[in-house]
Amino acid sequence: MEYNIENLDKEVLIQLYKSILKPRLIEEKMLILLRQGKISKWFSGIGQEAIAVGVTMALNNDEYILPMHRNLGVFTSREIPLNRLFAQWQGKASGFTKGRDRSFHFGTQEYKIVGMISHLGPQLGVADGIALASKLKNKNEVTAVFTGEGGTSEGDFHEALNVASVWKLPVLFCVENNGYGLSTPTKEQYNCANIADRGLGYGMESHIIDGNNIVEVFKKVSELAHSVRENPRPILLEFKTFRMRGHEEASGVKYVPRELMDAWAIKDPVLNFETFLKDNGILNNAENTTIKATIIEEINKHLDLAFAESDIISGKTNELNDVYYKYEYKEVTKKSNSEEIRFIDAISNGLKQSMEQHEDLVIMGQDIAEYGGAFKITDGFVDQFGKERVRNTPICESAIVETAMGLSIAGIKSVVEMQFADFVSSGFNPVVNYLAKSHYRWGQQADVVIRMPCGGGVAAGPFHSQTNEAWFTKTPGLKVVYPAFPYDAKGLLATAINDPNPVLFFEHKGLYRSIRQEVPTDYYTLPFGKASVIREGDHVTIISYGAAVHWALETLENNPEISADVIDLRTLQPLDTDTIYESVRKTGKAIVLQEDSLFGGIASDISALIMEHCFESLDAPVKRVASMETPIPFASQLETQYLPKNTFEEALKTLLEY
Template sequence: MYFNRAHISDEQLLAFHRALLYPRLVEEKMLLLLRQGKISKWFSGIGQEAIAVGATLALEPDEWILPLHRNLGVFTTRGLPLRRMFLQWQGSREGYSKGRERSFHFGSREHHICGMISHLGPQLSVADGIALAHTLAQRQKVTLAFTGEGGTSEGEFHEALNVAAVWDLPVIFLVENNGYGLSTPVAEQYRCAQLTDKAAGYGMHSMRVNGNNLLDVYHAVTNAKAYALQQQKPVLIEALTFRMRGHEEASGTRYVPPALLEEWAQQDPIHHYEAFLDYIGLLPAAQIGAVHRELKQQIEDDIHEVLTYADTHTDTAEELADIYARPRPQDSIPAATAPAAPEKRFINAISEALQTAMEQYPQLVLMGQDIAEYGGAFKITEGLVERFGKARVRNTPLCESAIIGAALGLSLMGYKSMVEMQFADFVSCGFNQIVNNLAKIHYRWGQAADVVIRMPTGAGVGAGPFHSQSNEAWFTHTPGLKVVYPATPADAKGLLLAALADPNPVMYFEHKALYRSVSGPVPEGWYTVEIGKARVVQPGTDISIITYGSGVHWALEYARQHPQPSLYILDLRTLLPLDYEAIREAVARTGKVLVLHEDTLTGGLGGEISAWIAEHCFHLLDAPVLRCASLDTPVPFAAALEKNFLAKSRLDQCIRRLAAY
């Protein structure tokens, strides 16, 4: 194996050796402890160390890296203390994720490492967001994201590369081609001759490198960085290597032909690099053993101190508290009392909130399909690009998942972002990023996801089954998200400003049928409506209707048309977290409760609310809790079918049934 030292000094070459050797020795120790039952799981990177180490050495310490579970060399080269990493691997609360995550599923802001999730592909898009933040701030920094050859089959790979190319982002996508995705060989993963061929489709520069040659990897990443910064464009690197052990230790390698293992064993990156140092007289073979012994002893010393560390403490209150990042109090400002706030339509209140927030937060970025010059599908962002520029009001490719991932990347860099789904129905294309990345990242390693996703939702406009769904219940089951759903123009503005101020991921549902049909007083300037607080729409004594969104207007219309029974109407406004005290009060006021929502009956939020009332407020009830919801079908197109589908068509029947108790 030929090593091109180029401009690298003797001191650097020796430091490179220690950086390369150290993760191998750490891993050999971990495999021993795994067999002894001291740690529970391990994903081996033996034979692949040159890629992680060489890439990390080529970057500055403050340039973000998004590694995978075989990239121990990233963590060790960045200087994370072994003692704390070992506590992480033991599941200790003193590790990087308080015992909440396994192996390398954690990040460290201090070391500019973003932790992976098991779905692999989503971190590629997060790298786009980090790079976008650097571009917006005019910082000459690259971002490097790892993936495997199997990961290139994921849709997220295409989306992330496409966005990086279209937006000219300085991202290095480093593919570790180690021959197998678990047991599936590359011949069953892709048909191109080499993975660098994929780069051409994105107009992207690419390189192919021997991943077992430390200096080749170092030079490749160094050159890729220079190109990415000079041209402000992404680069794809394919690093050829081999996985010498199983996908994880329990899986073994029986599916690998023995001859292939023998062939790659002859290309061990450490043996070859040490032979090179011996050849140039920098580290004679007789001295190499001393370096091994020194590092092994260092590892033993570090591990010994925490090997028997007992950690059995659990704190339920802390677990629940760490689901969300804590908002800054100064961002929560109630609406000022005004004698006559101007009347505005629901849609204009949302537009005004976005403009107000863009002025309040210079690092707020709006992203979505057609939101710039066109103004969005519903013209909510019309005029914002002229006022704030295309850097902050960004049209996106049809890559919902990648854009949500990029929003998370922006959050890592201290930016806020709003992502507009053209229709709430289309969020399914970005579901993985929302429920597995955004929602869990703060609980996993304390990183906030300062992202708002606007969701034009609901039926009643004849848009059919793919543009009319009420899918809020998809997200109320996901700890770490906040879900808001305003029913009035004042709440539409105040809740959106609260969502944009909140450092947590917020799903903001806005009903399309309310855009131009509902008007009301909207206070001027900046104010917020507290997330998690319901609103009593009107008092009543006979039946309590607990509802949100369009259901509020259905209930009010019914109350106007039917003075009896007397209806107590509660607008939840926030669906996660729910205002249980307001729900309890609604039950206590009348003893009869109807939960009304536009979503379908089965799996709708009404089921959760009904169960909570039955469990906690049974003694207050004078009748069973009833639910009034839409039919358990997709949303039909024809006007008569859609009217029959909606819960409103059964509201009178439900109220009469409840009143009869």
């Protein structure tokens, strides 16, 4: 292996050697501990250490790196205390995830490292968000994100590269092409000569680098990082290397031809560099012995610290308290005159006033800039706030949710508009696995609001009319808001944006232009987890949210003899159970009305909660009313039959007669 050490002094070369040697020696120790049963699992990076080390050393310590599970060299090169790494792998408290996630599935703001989730692809879009924040703040920083050649088959890879290219984001996309995705060889992963060739399709600069040559990696990435800081843009880097051990140790390498293993063993990045330094008089045997002994001593010392640490003591309170970032709601009361406006105007006004409250708040979505969004909610926003903060996005829901997560990591709030709530399915993974779990896993809040125009009654068919809140109410870590009135919509949207936790904000399209109400003109907030009792009575408790609230009210208007408490939940997560229980204990009967289809919806959970907590007060079974168990149809007569608006009255009267 040839090393071009021009312009590198001895001190840098020795530091490169120490940095590439340390993860190798740690791995060799871990493999022994694995055989001894002292650790449970190991994902080896032996043979490809030069990439992680070279890239990390080429970046500044305040620049973010998003590594994979084989990139031990990223963590050691950032000089994370080894006892904390060892504790992380053993699920100890001094690790980075409090035992909640394993190995390298963690992040740390202290060291500007953001670890992967097992789905691999989402971190690429997260890197886009971090890089976007750097660009918005004029920080002249580069973000580096890793993936393997297998990960380039995921849609997230294509979406992330496309967004980065369109927005000229300072990201180094580092692909470790190590021959196999678990046991699947590259010839079964992609059908182009080189992954770097794909850069052309994205209008992106790309390079192929010898991933086993620490000097080439360090010099080339240093050069490119300097260039990207000066001229922000994404670059695709393909590092040719090889995985010398199994996907994880239990996998073995029987599926790899022996001659291939032998060929790559000759290219060992650590041994080759060590030999080069010795042959060129840069390192002698005594110095090398001292370096190795010092690292081994550090490893053993920190292993002793980690093994001596007590196991985590399980505590339900601690676990539950860490699902959400702690947020103390601050009430901002109305101070102004009010005006009668539509539901859609309340959303628009609330969003605009939040943009004024938070000077770096970014909103992203398809067609939201000059066009003003599919429903014109952001019409005129570009003129007031500019295109940096009001960003049209490509059609790539997954990457944009991930970008929002990256913005949060870098300290910027964002609002993502799903053009229709139905389309969130294309970004489902990052919502439920990244946004929802980040705080619980490593203490990182996801300061993201996702606006969800939803609901039927507008003859839009099965892909533009779903009300899919139940996909998210069952996911710990997410908050779900679903207002029914303009006043609530404006105040709750302000709170959603203030809240540093991820919020799904549902906006029923059928209410946009059909419901009007007096709404304060000034900025104000309303609390989460507090339902609104909008009508009081003694016969029955009606529990609902969204457009269904108005169906319930219409039914009562048509039946003035029915005396009912009507509870508008307003937020579904957190859920105001106190108000529900208090009402049910008073009336003795409860009916839950939802627009979503019945099975698995939130009405089922509310019914179960009432049965568990108010059973002795009930005079009848809890009744649930919902849409048919079919996808929502297009034709108006079919949609009318599908929705529960017309069946609610009969169900209510039947319950009252029980």
